[in-house]
Amino acid sequence: EPEVTQTPSHQVTQMGQEVILRCVPISNHLYFYWYRQILGQKVEFLVSFYNNEISEKSEIFDDQFSVERPDGSNFTLKIRSTKLEDSAMYFCASTGLVDYEQYFGPGTRLTVT
Amino acid sequence: DAKTTQPPSMDCAEGRAANLPCNHSTISGNEYVYWYRQIHSQGPQYIIHGLKNNETNEMASLIITEDRKSSTLILPHATLRDTAVYYCIGGISGYALNFGKGTSLLVTP
Numbered sequence: 286e287p288e289v290t291q292t293p294s295h296q297v298t299q300m301g302q303e304v305i306l307r308c309v310p311i312s313n314h315l316y317f318y319w320y321r322q323i324l325g326q327k328v329e330f331l332v333s334f335y336n337n338e339i340s341e342k343s344e345i346f347d348d349q350f351s352v353e354r355p356d357g358s359n360f361t362l363k364i365r366s367t368k369l370e371d372s373a374m375y376f377c378a379s380t381g382l383v384d385y386e387q388y389f390g391p392g393t394r395l396t397v398t
Numbered sequence: 399d400a401k402t403t404q405p406p407s408m409d410c411a412e413g414r415a416a417n418l419p420c421n422h423s424t425i426s427g428n429e430y431v432y433w434y435r436q437i438h439s440q441g442p443q444y445i446i447h448g449l450k451n452n453e454t455n456e457m458a459s460l461i462i463t464e465d466r467k468s469s470t471l472i473l474p475h476a477t478l479r480d481t482a483v484y485y486c487i488g489g490i491s492g493y494a495l496n497f498g499k500g501t502s503l504l505v506t507p
Binding site: 289316318320322327328329330333335341343374376378380384385386387388389390391392394 | 441495
């Protein structure tokens, strides 16, 4: 069964450093999403991406964040200058044009020290 | 997005049916009721969705009241592997999912 993959599974970085989280969505999917979950808290939406542009974003997704689909398979989330409060699990998801469900990846645990 | 209300926790004995309620009185006519679950810190997993009619798949059944103000997710024969946080979400296909705190279901032997 096709699945969303994410790399790395765990990333440790120092405050102020840039990080790039990578996702490979399911191959024929057209909508892509990033969510995050701070430890012990609920899953929060960050951004959605369709037709090579951002279609929706939350107030969390400020100028420090950016997304890109650099080729036909990868979908990346970049955090330019990480803060301690960016420590969280980051989940990528994708869905097709006629699908109703979003398929989530296993997540990347980001630890900012 | 529709605001949903779920009990924070529930218990269920293994092999019995787990019935998870959700109130979504503000759901609009074009919003679906989605159910997802999250096992430990894994990525959320889609379970089922519905608009007006009751739905059933290999994982669960979804019963939606006629006025669409509430629904119940039914896991017919709960197993220990069904222990998870279950989220009821009102939304539209292709748009962001607005997760709440969900119901933490504990299936006991």
